Amino acid sequence: MxxxxxxxxxxxxxxxxxxxxxxxxxxxxxxxGGLVFASVFVYAALxxxxxxxxxxxxxxxxxxxxxxxxxxxxxxxxxxxxRYYLNSTVVGVSVTVLNVITCTLAGYxxxxxVYRGRNVLFVVVLATLMVPLEVIYVPLYALVFDLxxxxxxxxxxxxxxxxxxxxxxxxxxxxxLPDELxxxxxxxxAGELRILWNVVTPMMASPMAALALFIFMxxxxxxxxxxxxxxxEEHRTLPxxxxxxxxxxxxxxxxxMMMAAALLALLPTLLLFLVLQRKFVEGITMTxxxx
Numbered sequence: 001m002x003x004x005x006x007x008x009x010x011x012x013x014x015x016x017x018x019x020x021x022x023x024x025x026x027x028x029x030x031x032x033g034g035l036v037f038a039s040v041f042v043y044a045a046l047x048x049x050x051x052x053x054x055x056x057x058x059x060x061x062x063x064x065x066x067x068x069x070x071x072x073x074x075x076x077x078x079x080x081x082x083r084y085y086l087n088s089t090v091v092g093v094s095v096t097v098l099n100v101i102t103c104t105l106a107g108y109x110x111x112x113x114v115y116r117g118r119n120v121l122f123v124v125v126l127a128t129l130m131v132p133l134e135v136i137y138v139p140l141y142a143l144v145f146d147l148x149x150x151x152x153x154x155x156x157x158x159x160x161x162x163x164x165x166x167x168x169x170x171x172x173x174x175x176x177l178p179d180e181l182x183x184x185x186x187x188x189x190a191g192e193l194r195i196l197w198n199v200v201t202p203m204m205a206s207p208m209a210a211l212a213l214f215i216f217m218x219x220x221x222x223x224x225x226x227x228x229x230x231x232x233e234e235h236r237t238l239p240x241x242x243x244x245x246x247x248x249x250x251x252x253x254x255x256x257m258m259m260a261a262a263l264l265a266l267l268p269t270l271l272l273f274l275v276l277q278r279k280f281v282e283g284i285t286m287t288x289x290x291x
Contacts, residue, residue: 041263048072048259055255072264074257075245080233081261084241087230089268090153091237092220095160099215100208102162107170108196112182122171128164134224141228155229156237160219166211173207173283174200209276210283217269238265 043062047055049071050064075081110122140159149155177200185195201208223239230236236244242265246258273280 044259045263048256048263050256052254052256068256071256072260075261075264078257079241079245079248079261080236081241081245081264083234084236084238085264087153087156087235087241088220088238088265091156091226092216092268094153094157095219096212096216098157098161099163099166100212103166103170103211104201104204104208105196106162106167107172107174108200110167110171111174112177112179125164125167129168137225137228144229150229151232151235152230153235156226156235159225163215166215169211169214169283170204170207173204177203206279206282208283209279213272213276213280216272220269 046062046064049067049069050061051066051068054061054064106125110118144150144155144159147154149158181199182195185199190198221239222237223243226235226237227240227243231240242258242261245261246254248254
């Protein structure tokens with residue numbers, strides 16, 4: 001070997017050798033945690049098709065001795081479960097659509113318009129995130145009561161038509177759009193609504209999908225507010241209806257029905273997440289400013 005040639009080390013640095021070990025450990029922990037959470041859903045699904053006397057059997061049985069697939073129809077036969085499902089679907093879809101529209105409009109205003117008091121107003125919007133919802137439920141219920149919206153879809157939908165989190169999410173996402181693109185559209189004669197619809201909205205598909213998923217899941221699982229303003233049979237949503245069904249079916253006999261009802265209630269959010277999973281990740285990445 002000539003004197004001018006430096007021999008490279010044949011072994012990798014210690015930090016590089018330890019890195020695969022660390023990754024493997026993380027993957028093992030994630031897989032173990034995932035299996036623990038998945039086991040809960042598997043046991044719930046198996047309990048939904050078990051005979052009632054096997055649900056609380058000791059020792060615990062994973063597989064039923066008899067597969068009672070008819071248990072899946074019990075929520076529809078013994079309770080107005082279809083009505084609860086329809087109410088939650090109407091409220092969830094309406095609230096999600098309204099939030100996407102209002103939060104996109106507000107986010108576009110805070111991001112691309114310059115006017116007096118814009119920053120102060122945006123800080124006020126963010127400050128509402130620090131106020132627990134339970135604090136405003138009493139005055140909000142009084143307002144809804146005065147408007148005559150108790151036990152109505154208006155009381156379930158209108159108070160949730162926008163959110164400070166959604167405005168913040170869309171504002172941060174729209175901030176990444178170059179102003180030159182919007183100026184070019186204005187020079188071509190496009191109005192602000194046309195720019196928002198034809199330029200901004202197509203580029204904000206991922207953040208809007210992330211916002212829609214957040215809002216739909218939050219509203220679908222909401223219990224306290226629907227319990228306050230929609231506690232009659234015609235306006236009960238799934239969380240309120242499931243609580244009422246549980247109160248009327250205590251003991252082991254009602255557990256298979258409740259498990260079946262809970263799994264059926266889980267399906268819309270699960271399917272929506274599977275459909276929007278890629279857009280959800282892209283939207284969160286875009287909002288965080290990660291390139």
